[in-house]
Amino acid sequence: MSGGSLESTMGNWAGIVYDSGFTESNLPGGSNASKYYEKYTGISSGMPTSTISIKGDATYETMWWYYDDPFFILDGYPWSSRGGSYNYTTSAGIYRYDYNFGSGSGSVSFRVSLIP
Numbered sequence: 001m002s003g004g005s006l007e008s009t010m011g012n013w014a015g016i017v018y019d020s021g022f023t024e025s026n027l028p029g030g031s032n033a034s035k036y037y038e039k040y041t042g043i044s045s046g047m048p049t050s051t052i053s054i055k056g057d058a059t060y061e062t063m064w065w066y067y068d069d070p071f072f073i074l075d076g077y078p079w080s081s082r083g084g085s086y087n088y089t090t091s092a093g094i095y096r097y098d099y100n101f102g103s104g105s106g107s108v109s110f111r112v113s114l115i116p
Contacts, residue, residue, distance in 0.1 A: 005109040006088075006098065010037035011057070011080030013044070013073045020079060020102030044074040046099070059097055068093035077101060081108065 017027055028036035042052040048070055053060035063070045069091045073080045077099030084092020085107040100108070 005083055006081050006085045006092075006105075006107055007083045008100070008102075008108055008110045009080045009082055011073060012037050012039055013075055013078035014041050015039065016075060016078035018078055018101045018103075022102075038080075040073060044072055046072055046074050048072040058095075062095045065095040066093055067091070068096035069098070070096070071098045073099040 012027075015024065015027060017024060033039055038054050038057055040052055040054065044052055048059040048063055050060050052072070059070065059072060062068075067090065068084070069088075079100050079102035081098045081100055082096065083094060084096045084098070086092070087107065088096070
């Protein structure tokens with residue numbers, strides 16, 4: 001399952017929107033923000049820690065499984081992604097996560113999730 005596509009997820013650092021197409025006013029927020037995305041805050045070094053990971057998000061818990069690279073989001077790269085593009089070779093995999101600007105690319109995809 002390694003190296004299929006890098007998939008954008010709805011994990012965000014402190015409401016920073018960058019190239020995502022969102023604005024601060026249309027980013028889901030308020031009391032229901034956690035229903036739509038994982039909002040991370042604190043101090044990040046780009047590596048997941050038990051203090052900034054959200055329990056159950058499978059970042060800290062799966063760090064370095066099967067040698068898949070863990071690059072946690074931070075203020076300069078506020079959007080999260082999972083998996084890995086085919087050109088990541090051996091560092092891509094189902095346990096890899098990465099950071100990005102939120103912009104689209106030919107090697108980035110996404111999945112639609114229905115929320116009741």
